[in-house]
Amino acid sequence: MNRIDVQEFSREDLQKAMAEASEERITSFADINERIIDRLNNPRHEAGFTLPWGKAAPLVRLREKEVSLFAGLAGHRKTTLCSQILLFLMTQTKVGIASFEMDLEDLAEIMVYQAAGSGVRPSDKFITDFNNFSDQRLFGFDYRGTVPPLMALGIVRAFAEAGCKVVCLDSLMMCGINNDLDAEREFVVALTGLARMLDIHIMLVHHALEKRNEGEHQIPQRHTIRGNGAIVDLSSTVFLVWFNKKKSNLIAQRDMYGEALTIEEQEYVDTHACQKLIVAKQRYGSFEGTINLYSHPSRQMLSARGQRSVAMEFDNGD
Template sequence: MQLIADNTNFEDYFDEQQNDAALVKPASEWCEQVIDRFHGANSQSSWQSIGWNKTNGLFDLRPGEVTIWAGVNGHGKTTFLSNVMLNIMNDHGAKVCLASLEMKPAVSMAKMARQAIGTGQPTVEYIRAFHKWTDGRLWIFDKVGKVAPKRMLGVATYVRKELGIDHLVIDSLMKCGLGTDDYTAQKDFVDSLCAIAMDTGLHIHLVCHMRKGEAETKAPDKFDVKGAGEIADMSDNIVIVWKNVRKTSKDEKDQNSDPDAYVRVAKQRHFEWEGSWAFWFHKDTQQFLEFQGGRPTCVTLDAQASAFH
């Protein structure tokens, strides 16, 4: 884990100046990029799986996109996203930066350490080995609380330009210095995130809250994302994490068979699949398991680390 200090002048990395005349080009200039999308480094075979067998090929992460991770407060969206980031670091060697503006870095890392080892009580040796393993893979923007919108945009540009980060998690939109009812500012902020993602290849994961519905037992959809309607319109993907609150009202036998959560891909602009998966939540490890009775997994850091489990 490497901390990104809050005293960097990130706004210097966000520059909106453009030469519009130079942007008008013949369409044939994109021929090689189109070939690359079908047959090269950016083809579907290079997309990054989020880490479960049943999600492979249905929802994978592509460079240069903005994904909204939405859910009702307390339904596990931050925990699920932590699980995803751990998976892509482990499976694909992705470089990730967490801007967890609602949670202290030590709390975020404690959650991820439990997910990594697959037990509720990681040993001191494993914790040390895990944090060493994150070097070169995981960075944290060391700030808790509100951040001015332009500053957050500067962070996004900085981590891509200076650190070569593949994925930036911003948790959450409500901490980015935007008024609850200032829909124009929210729209402009998300629009700028999309521009940074598209221009640099950074994949930006933006955590958003949901509007309160009629009842918590009713699963929300993409139109329930809190804030400006353009947030859902402009983003490339929308993933909704919903805790199965109806499970607690059933008897013990039915509770065990019912999933604990549903994760729904409510929008995927650049791929045709939309749908939901059921997950079972393992509380001790904070892992989301893809089938009932599944066993938590462990990130094997090296030959010595496997003995820490």
């Protein structure tokens, strides 16, 4: 995983990005005739990067010049899911991730296990092969903690200058704008402008509110996403991420502690997904709904229950 050097965004840079996001051009349809024909020949919903799960390909994609929001409760594997997406995409293009809530080596650990497709510790050789393969494909920002919003924007730009076409910011609450709704909106407006200016896709990780009575069993909704509602409005695609902790606890009770499950509990384990990726909004696609996923010891999330994980194969030019 490559490190990047970052210069803080200036206020002038910010103004340019926000202007790009909000710029309006008055024109006639005749003036953009060729663009209209091209759009009809190449529908937007068929463009962009697919997700790692085959069943999701016709449903939703990540496109350049757009921002997607990945929101969920704390501890519901948002980072793990985004890591798997980036692993999949780095075989097609350069990708970057700034995870301000984790040390870079801890993030790399998740990705190495996912790449190996095994719950057993990967060998040193596999780790080295993975790191060699990811060189100039996968970039990371080596810092844990809150960053000023202008620095966060500078990080996105630095990734783009390194050639990254998909950039993940994890998470919004670590970008120095907590409890300031106007600053949140300004920041996300700037992100949408950057995505357009730099011709990249930005994945923005964010948190959802937890209802007191429902706890972690609640499935998040658009209106439970923290902060300014403009965050949802400005994002082209909104994903809600939910980990089925009830199922996870039942499996642990059975497999780790040897406690027998009731018929009802076993039926729940057999019939419910481990993870839900919910498409709550999609500006350029018609699908809104749930993509059910299933946990594997490698931390991969799979399309179907009982499906085998897939290990990455490396061609490092040897």
